[in-house]
Amino acid sequence: xxxxxxxxxxxxxxxxxxxxxxxxxxxxRRGEIHCLAGENGSGKSTIxxxxxxxxxxxxxEVLIDGEPVRxxxxxxxxxxxxxxxxxxxxxxxxxxxxxxxxxNGLLKERRRGVRWGEVRRIxxxxxxxxxxxLPLDADVDTLPTSAKQIVAIARALQAEARLIVMxxxxxxxxxxxxxxxxxxxxxxxxxxxxxxFVSHKxxxxxxxxxxxxxxxxxxxxxxxxxxxxxxASITRHMTGHDLSHxxxxxxxxxxxxxxxxxVENLTVPGAVExxxxxxxxxxxxxxxxLIGSGRTELALALFGMRPDHGGTVHxxxxxxxxxxxxxxxxxxxxxxxxxxxxxGLFLTQSVxxxxxxxxxxxxxxxxxxxRAQATRTSDDMIAAMQISTRSGATLVGHLSGGNQQRVVIAxxxxxxxxxxxxxxxTVGVDVGSKAEIHRIIRDLAVxxxxxxxxxxxxxxxxxxxxxxxxxxxxxxxxxxxDGGTASEDTISAVLxxxx
Amino acid sequence: MSILRRPEAVVALxxxxxxxxxxxxxxxxxxxxxxxxxxxxxxxxxIMALGVLLVMISGGIDVSFPAFAVxxxxxxxxxxxxxxxxxxxxxxxxxxxxxxxxxxxxxxFIRTFRMIxxxxxxxxxxxxxxxxxxxxxxxxxxxxxxxxxxIAFGSQDVVDVVHADGTRFGxxxxxxxxxxxxxxxHLVLRHTMMGRSLYAYGGAPEAASxxxxxxxxxxxxxxxxxxxxAGFAGLLHSSMIWLANPRDFVGFELxxxxxxxxxxxxxxxxxxxxxxxxxxxxxxxxIKNSLILMHVATTWQQVVVGVIIVSxxxxxxxxxxxxxx
Numbered sequence: 001x002x003x004x005x006x007x008x009x010x011x012x013x014x015x016x017x018x019x020x021x022x023x024x025x026x027x028x029r030r031g032e033i034h035c036l037a038g039e040n041g042s043g044k045s046t047i048x049x050x051x052x053x054x055x056x057x058x059x060x061e062v063l064i065d066g067e068p069v070r071x072x073x074x075x076x077x078x079x080x081x082x083x084x085x086x087x088x089x090x091x092x093x094x095x096x097x098x099x100x101x102x103x104n105g106l107l108k109e110r111r112r113g114v115r116w117g118e119v120r121r122i123x124x125x126x127x128x129x130x131x132x133x134l135p136l137d138a139d140v141d142t143l144p145t146s147a148k149q150i151v152a153i154a155r156a157l158q159a160e161a162r163l164i165v166m167x168x169x170x171x172x173x174x175x176x177x178x179x180x181x182x183x184x185x186x187x188x189x190x191x192x193x194x195x196x197f198v199s200h201k202x203x204x205x206x207x208x209x210x211x212x213x214x215x216x217x218x219x220x221x222x223x224x225x226x227x228x229x230x231x232a233s234i235t236r237h238m239t240g241h242d243l244s245h246x247x248x249x250x251x252x253x254x255x256x257x258x259x260x261x262x263v264e265n266l267t268v269p270g271a272v273e274x275x276x277x278x279x280x281x282x283x284x285x286x287x288x289x290l291i292g293s294g295r296t297e298l299a300l301a302l303f304g305m306r307p308d309h310g311g312t313v314h315x316x317x318x319x320x321x322x323x324x325x326x327x328x329x330x331x332x333x334x335x336x337x338x339x340x341x342x343x344g345l346f347l348t349q350s351v352x353x354x355x356x357x358x359x360x361x362x363x364x365x366x367x368x369x370x371r372a373q374a375t376r377t378s379d380d381m382i383a384a385m386q387i388s389t390r391s392g393a394t395l396v397g398h399l400s401g402g403n404q405q406r407v408v409i410a411x412x413x414x415x416x417x418x419x420x421x422x423x424x425x426t427v428g429v430d431v432g433s434k435a436e437i438h439r440i441i442r443d444l445a446v447x448x449x450x451x452x453x454x455x456x457x458x459x460x461x462x463x464x465x466x467x468x469x470x471x472x473x474x475x476x477x478x479x480x481x482d483g484g485t486a487s488e489d490t491i492s493a494v495l496x497x498x499x
Numbered sequence: 500m501s502i503l504r505r506p507e508a509v510v511a512l513x514x515x516x517x518x519x520x521x522x523x524x525x526x527x528x529x530x531x532x533x534x535x536x537x538x539x540x541x542x543x544x545x546i547m548a549l550g551v552l553l554v555m556i557s558g559g560i561d562v563s564f565p566a567f568a569v570x571x572x573x574x575x576x577x578x579x580x581x582x583x584x585x586x587x588x589x590x591x592x593x594x595x596x597x598x599x600x601x602x603x604x605x606x607x608f609i610r611t612f613r614m615i616x617x618x619x620x621x622x623x624x625x626x627x628x629x630x631x632x633x634x635x636x637x638x639x640x641x642x643x644x645x646x647x648x649x650i651a652f653g654s655q656d657v658v659d660v661v662h663a664d665g666t667r668f669g670x671x672x673x674x675x676x677x678x679x680x681x682x683x684x685h686l687v688l689r690h691t692m693m694g695r696s697l698y699a700y701g702g703a704p705e706a707a708s709x710x711x712x713x714x715x716x717x718x719x720x721x722x723x724x725x726x727x728x729a730g731f732a733g734l735l736h737s738s739m740i741w742l743a744n745p746r747d748f749v750g751f752e753l754x755x756x757x758x759x760x761x762x763x764x765x766x767x768x769x770x771x772x773x774x775x776x777x778x779x780x781x782x783x784x785x786i787k788n789s790l791i792l793m794h795v796a797t798t799w800q801q802v803v804v805g806v807i808i809v810s811x812x813x814x815x816x817x818x819x820x821x822x823x824x
Contacts, residue, residue, distance in 0.1 A: 075711070090709050094702035094769035099695070106692060107711045114690050 004066065005030045005163050005194055006051060006082065012059035013046055020046045021057070022218045028163060031192045033185060035209035035226070037200060039238055039430035040400045043218040044198050048165055051196075052084045053077035081162030085169065089152045093141035097134050098123035100151055104159045126154040129191075130184055146177035153184060163194040170204055182208050200238070200430045202231045214238055239432040244439075247484040250467040251282045251446050258317030260451035261419050263302070266311035271297035273475035274311070279419065281449035284442065286462035286483065288455070288491075289472035290498060295455050298472070299421045302453075303335035304328035315419065329358060334412030335421045336405075344408045345396050352378035352392030354407050359414040377414070385410045385440060402433020409440065420444070423455045438465050459491050473498045506763030506770075506818070510778040517782060521789045528789065531660055532668045537781075537788055539671040542739070545780040546677055546732040547751075548758045549684045550725030552776045555759055556688070557721040558701035558768025559616035563605060563624035564598075564755070565748035567726050568733030570631050571597040575734055576743035577635065579646040587652050594734035595727045601627060602726020606719040624752075631745055640743040653738030673739060680728070685773035693720055701768030750801075757808040758783040765815050783807065 007027035013020045021043050028034050038044045049055040050062065053072040061068050064080050091100050101123035106114065123136050132150055140148055149169060156164050166185075170178045185195055185208055199205055205212060206226065213223045214237040221237045236242055261279040266272060271294040279285055289295050301309040304322040313320055315331050322328045328335075337344045346354055355378050356363060363374040378392045385406045389399055396407055405425065412420060422441070426434040442465060444450045456462055462469050463483060471479040471494060479494055522528045547564055554561040571594040579590055601623065608619045642650075656669025688694035696717040699707040708714045737743040762779025764771030783804070790800050 074709075078711075086709075088706075090703065090706035092699050092702045092706060092769075094765075095695075095698055103695070103699070104710055111692055114692060114695055 003029050004063065007063040007066075008047070008050065008057075008060065009063065010060035011047075011050060011057040011062070013050065013055060013057050019218050021050070023060070024215075024218070024220050025060075026213055026220060026223070028194050028196055029211075030162070031189060031194050032211060033189055033195045033197060033209050035205045035212045036196055036198045036215065037205055037212060037234060037238060038215035039200060039432050040402070042215040042238070044215060045167070046218075047215075048084055048167055048198065051077065051082060051165060078159060081160060082165070083156035083159055083161040083163070084165040085149075085152045085156055085167065087167050087169075087171065089148055091140050091148055091152055091155075094139060096137050097140055097143070097151055098136040100140055101126045101155050101158060104155055108159070122158070126158045129157055130154055130187060132184075145172045146174075146180065149173070149181065150184065153188070157188065157191075157193070161193060163196060164188065165196045165198065167198050168200075169197070170199065170201060178204065202234060205234065206231065216240055235431050238430070239435070243431065243435045245464065247463070248284055248442055248445075248465050248467055249484070250280075250284070253280055253282070257281065258314070260316060260449075261302075262314040264312045264314075266298065266301060266309060266313070268294065268297045268301050268306050268309045268475075271475055272301065272309070275472075275475075275477050277453075277470075277477075279451035279453060281451060282445050283468070284445050284452040284454060284466045284483075286454050286456060286466035286469040287472060288457060288459065288462060288469065288495070290495070293472040293498075294475040295472045296423060299335060299423055299453070299455060302328070302419075302421060303333055329415055329417075332416060332418035333421065334415060334417035334419065335423070336408050336412060336425060337423055345404060347397035348395060350393045351382065351387065351389050351396055351399070351407055354396050355381055355392075355410045355414060358411050359416075362414070381410045381414060385413075386436070400430075400433065402429045402437065405429055405433070405437055406440070409437070413444070417450070419451045419453070421453045421455070425454060425456065426458065426461065434461075441465070459488050459495075463488060463491070471495065471498070506815075507772060507775045507778060510762055510775055510782065514778055514782045514785075517785065521785070525789070525792055527792070532662075533792075535658075535660075535668060535670045537785055538674050539739075540784045540788060541780055542671070542673045542677045543732050543736045544751075544755055544758060544784055545777065546680055546728050546735070547755045548762075548776050548780050549681060549773065550728035551755050551759050552762075552764055552771050552773065553684070553688075553697060553721045554616070554725045555764045555766065556697045556701045556768060556771045557717060558704065559609065559718075559721065560756070560766070561605065561620045561722065561725050562617065562752040562756075563601070563620035563627065564725055564729035565751040566624035566627040566631075567598045567601045568729040568736070568751075569745060569748050570601065570627050570733075571595070571730030572733035572737045572747070573631060573635060573640075573743050573745045576640050576646065576649070576737055579649070580640055580644045585646070585648050587648055590646075590649070591731060591734055595731040598730020598733070599723045599727035601730075602723040603719060605726065606722035609722070610715055610718045635745070637745060639745070640737075642741045645737075645741050645743065649734075649738040650741050653735065653741070671739070673735060676735065681773055681777055688773060693717070697721060698769055701765075701770075703769075753804055753808065754783060754787075757804050757811070760815060761807060761811045763815065766812055767816075770815075 004027040009025050011021055011024045024047065026047065036044055036047065046055065050057055053074040053076055056071060062072055063069065069076070098120050102119040105122055120136055127134055130150065130153065134147055134150065140151060153164065169181060173181060182204065188195060197204070197209055209226050211224065212226050212229055214221045214234060216238060259278045259280045261277070263275065263277040265274045265276065267274050275298065287295050297306060300306050302322060304324045304327055307323040313322055320331050322331065352375065356374055360369060363370050363377055375392060382389065382392060387403050387406050389403065396404055399407070426437060429437065441452060445452055454462065454466060463486065466483040468483055469481045469486065469491065470477050481491060527533060547568065550564060551561055574597060575590045575594045578584065605620055605623055608614050609616050653673065655672040657672045657675060658670040659667060660669065661667050688697065696707065696712045699712055700714050700717045704714065758780040759771070759776055760766065761782055762775035764775065786803060787800055790803060
């Protein structure tokens with residue numbers, strides 16, 4: 001018997017003339033944990049869809065158990081024991097845990113009737129296999145994401161899976177939940193089931209996988225046992241170049257100039273208990289703390305979204321009252337929200353419209369928008385921000401995560417912002433785009449004298465890109481570090497004591 | 500989940516409270532003749548509501564069923580009146596079949612062209628009503644021409660009670676027909692894979708096809724059953740009122756949808772039950788009936804139905820959103 005459970009040989013796939021996969025060869029062995037790494041758009045999803053029979057390759061062949069398979073259909077793929085857990089999990093939120101777990105089996109046996117006792121029994125067995133207890137009668141909607149994921153995994157096992165493909169499984173999980181997921185993955189492996197872990201997160205890859213395949217631009221760049229890789233080498237393979245580790249240094253200050261932002265004794269009822277903050281031109285200040293520490297409320301207050309805040313705010317030496325988003329924008333404050341998709345972007349609108357959304361008054365003549373000028377302005381900004389899009393008319397929903405984030409930042413730059421608040425600027429963005437976004441932010445701070453407040457959980461990110469880092473806890477600033485000189489361990493240690 | 504947190508329990512409590520209030524204002528409410536009359540008024544709205552329930556669980560909406568009901572009713576009654584056919588089973592079978600075929604058109608357009616159910620069913624309703632009036636006729640079939648065997652079928656009672664003054668009244672046997680259909684739909688929803696596929700498809704259409712449901716069959720099942728039940732209810736309706744008016748059931752879709760939503764079905768799909776729908780229908784019919792008893796003008800009844808739709812939809816939407824949060 002062949003060692004490989006599934007093998008792709010020289011597979012190619014085109015969409016509308018564009019090569020999504022180019023001569024890809026990949027094999028997953030029985031019972032191994034294999035990691036497939038790559039940035040967004042590198043072809044990872046296409047590979048999953050070839051394995052699951054959703055796409056037919058244009059070139060090359062697919063082998064299962066060493067035998068070539070002609071025209072693999074989704075049903076064939078499932079029948080041969082390949083189960084994909086998509087990012088959206090494909091669960092039924094309106095149905096109970098038990099029913100979600102039993103449904104595949106019932107469908108497979110082509111049942112017509114449903115016996116609820118049997119449904120519960122099947123579900124119980126499925127959860128026992130993972131050694132996990134969940135309320136069988138609860139609707140899946142009522143469970144946290146991590147528990148939903150467990151239901152999805154248990155359901156896949158129930159379908160007699162021999163290979164479980166997990167597509168970016170850790171995106172919505174906290175650190176503890178990720179650890180639990182990795183434990184479960186090991187449990188699955190003990191039963192001789194192979195796992196293909198698709199990810200772009202270093203830590204998980206290094207911790208869980210035995211072998212690693214890295215993709216870039218539709219090709220396999222490198223493949224081998226995980227011990228041959230380090231975080232830096234994986235990044236290099238994924239992005240094609242070494243990333244800069246240069247630490248941000250604030251340009252020298254002109255002492256006569258008033259600070260961009262001076263906040264005194266700022267309070268937000270129930271969240272912020274009197275904080276003082278000074279941001280000078282060129283400052284990139286990091287702000288971290290646990291969820292609920294008040295950091296988001298502080299940002300919202302500065303952006304005029306908490307008109308109930310107290311304390312005084314000076315911008316460029318002038319006292320201002322930030323009692324609404326309009327007034328914050330007028331005073332040069334910009335805010336890039338945590339969840340750029342739900343809060344910051346109109347996904348079904350064009351790149352140009354999204355960028356101009358907050359500064360339309362600059363491209364209007366009389367009562368109408370000057371289209372020519374709007375196009376000119378947005379094209380300039382697309383070039384300046386290096387957004388990869390065919391034109392300003394492309395829908396934002398079609399861009400990658402990193403490019404979407406750039407569109408949001410571009411919008412605020414167009415409002416002539418002098419103070420930029422970034423909340424989780426690189427959550428869900430792959431390494432390459434992340435580096436690019438940071439380069440742009442640093443450049444803006446240095447050249448345009450922008451003051452940046454960067455809220456993030458990612459301590460290494462803060463250390464590298466901020467000249468000062470503040471820790472917040474229960475509405476107060478509790479600690480302060482200099483960027484570059486502080487170490488990740490010190491900050492993490494302080495964060496741990498803040499529980 | 501505890502019994503009290505089920506949506507059906509909430510509807511039942513509201514229903515009880517409404518009964519107590521209405522009974523306090525008008526003690527005649529609790530009279531057997533009024534209660535029997537109420538139950539009888541449930542039958543037609545109820546049967547159609549069960550069809551709409553299936554469609555709403557699947558994530559769709561149907562506003563064409565009153566048109567289908569009229570078409571089935573009028574075609575069958577005209578045919579019986581013109582040919583003198585004397586039977587009961589075949590006419591009901593034909594009416595049901597007409598509704599089912601019309602429902603298949605809805606399903607076809609919705610499924611094949613991925614159209615919005617509201618637009619499709621608005622369109623089919625208009626086409627069917629127009630064709631009926633234009634091609635078949637506009638005259639009402641009155642009691643003098645109405646097939647007597649249908650009248651006989653529609654006027655059967657299960658219980659007979661004699662008033663002190665010698666007048667008789669009874670509980671319509673049609674309530675048994677309604678009960679049987681409700682039981683059947685309940686069993687289908689709870690205990691068949693087809694029934695579960697409605698919930699699955701209504702909750703997550705993409706996921707439903709990924710796990711291997713034949714979602715095309717699911718959509719056809721929902722709209723065909725809704726059409727079939729409407730066709731059946733249409734003929735039953737005319738048998739109970741002894742006339743067939745091709746302009747009947749105008750605006751009836753609102754009453755029925757209000758009842759289904761009141762019964763806890765989600766307008767987003769994926770949630771709803773037969774028990775809830777039965778309660779919702781009873782509540783709506785009772786409120787409308789009591790307004791008549793209290794001599795409230797019909798125009799105001801429309802206001803009440805509208806308010807019920809908006810407020811109960813708001814409530815279920817709020818509930819579903821809270822679940823997601």
